[in-house]
Amino acid sequence: MIGNAISLKLPYDQRMSSALRIAQGKFGRVALLDMDRPLVRHAHPHCHVLLKVEGADTQFSVRDDLVPLTYDSAVLVNAWEPHAYAHDARRPPTIILALYIEPRWLAEFRPNWTASGRPGFFAQAAGAITPRIRVLADDMARAMVAEPGNRSLHETLLSALMVSVIERFTPWRETAVSLRDLARGPSIDRRIRTVAAQIKSDPGAVRQIDDLISGSGVSRAQFFRLFETSFGVSPRVYLNAARLERAVQAVSDSEANLSAISESLGFSVPAHFSRFFHDHAGSSPSGFRAVTRMPV
Incomplete structure (x- = not known):
């Protein structure tokens, strides 16, 4: 769980979802969201990873399926994949680390990761995370709270987190972007x-x-x-x-x-x-x- 040195339960004036912190850079953006109301069905031009940091277990609707978001599982949304936050009003709020990642930034790690900007990069909408992903997600959330303007630190932590997420949830060694693949699409x-x-x-x-x-x-x-x-x-x-x-x-x-x-x-x-x-x-x-x- 989150360490005792920094609490992520920041004060807010009324019961409605809010952004606790936002980190932005060439990687895209990362939002630390305190969620207690639904989001409408929408999509993003990036691959989108959602990790629970604190609070109640919850769920997202990805295309037509409800998928869980827990301390041990992530929600994985492909570029242009319709999804919505399906908050249960009977449950307490959930603090969510939401990653919106630019394909061009991921290509700096491996060229074929530009495929993150296309449908099908994540084969499934949810999956069990590794202990390393858990630690990296918590470290990222704490860094955003403790050092909100430290872009260098945020990008370093996010780099390690996204490499771990992609290696865990995608067949990245087989993912290729070639002229042949594009021509067949x-x-x-x-x-x-x-x-x-x-x-x-x-x-x-x-x-x-x-x-x-x-x-x-x-x-x-x-x-x-x-x-x-x-x-x-x-x-x-x-x-x-x-x-x-x-x-x-x-x-x-x-x-x-x-x-x-x-x-x-x-x-x-x-x-x-x-x-x-x-x-x-x-x-x-x-x-x-x-x-x-x-x-x-």
Whole structure:
């Protein structure tokens, strides 16, 4: 269990999920989340690993299955794999270490780990962790609390943790990314690729999915079929993922006020943006901003 020197039970004003700490870098981001409410069904463009640090055992919905998150097991979510936090209101909160990892950073360890950005990198949605993963996860959580601005330390600990996770849960020696593999993979319709690029470049400009459909030149039914075949998620989930990543970047790195960020992302009312952010990231945008700007 967590050592006695540092308690992760930090005070909070009301019963709602919050970010205790956020670590960011070229690796992506790591969030230490105090969770006591569900998250909506969503997806990320990264591989996503969830580890319990403290509190009640809990569970996630990954695609259509409920999988446990305990002190001895991890939840493993592939890039663009729909998932949701299925909190049980009868249970106490859970502190979760949530890893959102960039494929390009993983490729610095082994080139074929760029496959982490594609479906199927993790063969299963949950699995028993090793004692080493347990120790590394606890060390990472304690370091984020004790030294919130120490990016070098965070990246060192995260490197060891992710190597252990991948070696435990993926057939990484057989995972290859070659031109032959890519050529054999499903191709993305040119019209759908154009729509996806439009969403990524300016998600706030997309007011209605119907606007994307009308500009694509395909029927509504064909649009949804082609999009889900290409990316594994619906256009709405893809749009929300793009909005969230843009929101996280703006909240963390810019000086813009939250109302301006809300408007730039297409939310007519700031409260709608705050609810969207909380339902997808597990924290209010103001709370998220506060913990990303803690001093070294």
